[in-house]
Amino acid sequence: MKRRDVILGAAALSACNRLPAATPPAATPSAPAMTVNKDPGCGCCDLWVEHLQKAGFKVQLQENSDMAAVKQRVGVPAAMRSCHTGEVGGYFVEGHVPAEDVQRLLRERPEARGLAVPGMPLGSPGMEVQGRSDPYQVHLVAKDGTTSVWARHGA
Numbered sequence: 317m318k319r320r321d322v323i324l325g326a327a328a329l330s331a332c333n334r335l336p337a338a339t340p341p342a343a344t345p346s347a348p349a350m351t352v353n354k355d356p357g358c359g360c361c362d363l364w365v366e367h368l369q370k371a372g373f374k375v376q377l378q379e380n381s382d383m384a385a386v387k388q389r390v391g392v393p394a395a396m397r398s399c400h401t402g403e404v405g406g407y408f409v410e411g412h413v414p415a416e417d418v419q420r421l422l423r424e425r426p427e428a429r430g431l432a433v434p435g436m437p438l439g440s441p442g443m444e445v446q447g448r449s450d451p452y453q454v455h456l457v458a459k460d461g462t463t464s465v466w467a468r469h470g471a
Contacts, residue, residue: 348372348373348374348404348405348418348419348422349373349374349375349376349404350368350373350374350375350376350402350403350404350409350418351375351376351378351402351403351404352364352365352368352375352376352377352378352400352401352402352403353378353379353380353383353386353400353401353402353403354377354378354379354380354383354399354400354401355379355380355381355383355399355400356379356380356381358399358400360399360412360436360442360443361399361400361442362442363441363442363443363444364400364412364441364442365377365442366442367414367415367441367442368402368415368418368441370415371415371416371418371419372415373404373415373418383399383400383401386401387401387410390403390408390429390430391408391429391430391457391461392408392410392429392430392432392457393432393457393461393463395434396410396411396432396434396455396457396463397410397411397432397434398410398411398412398432398433398434398435398436399411399436402418404418404422405421405422405425407421407422407428407429407430407431408429408430408431408432408457409421409430409431409432410430410431410432410433410434410457411432411433411434411435411436411440412433412436412437412440412441412442412443413431413432413433413440413441413454414440414441414454414467414469415441417431417454417466417467418431420466420467421456421466426456427458427459428456428457428458428459429457429458429459429461430456430457431454431455431456431457431466432454432455432457432463433452433453433454433455434455437450437451437452437470438450439452439469439470440452440469449470450470451468451469451470452468452469452470453465453466453467453468453469454466454467454468454469
């Protein structure tokens with residue numbers, strides 16, 4: 317073997333063993349984006365949106381005077397309805413659902429339509445009243461419309 321072949325062979329081997337250029341760190345995942353449909357005159361909905369934003373959600377607010385049509389479109393059962401309806405990650409979020417429960421929903425990704433807190437329980441996000449907090453449940457609404465308890469809150 318000639319000296320030139322050894323030198324070229326070493327150079328080729330050196331090139332193959334080089335580490336790839338450092339890759340930049342992955343971007344931090346962006347905050348979940350949620351559309352919230354609400355009646356124009358509802359104030360507790362605005363407070364719930366503030367709760368979501370503090371938890372890192374990017375919220376697009378849509379005022380809609382025909383909330384029944386929104387709830388029908390996304391599949392909220394009549395017994396699970398509340399004042400506002402969010403849409404995030406292919407799920408609905410009906411009523412005063414805590415942000416931590418929505419985050420869990422997006423992490424676990426169950427086969428479901430969404431989460432619901434029927435009515436407007438005092439002490440739920442957006443329904444805080446000083447000195448009063450009623451226990452309430454967050455329901456998971458399955459694809460077939462049946463429900464199960466997803467989380468319990470309050471005393």
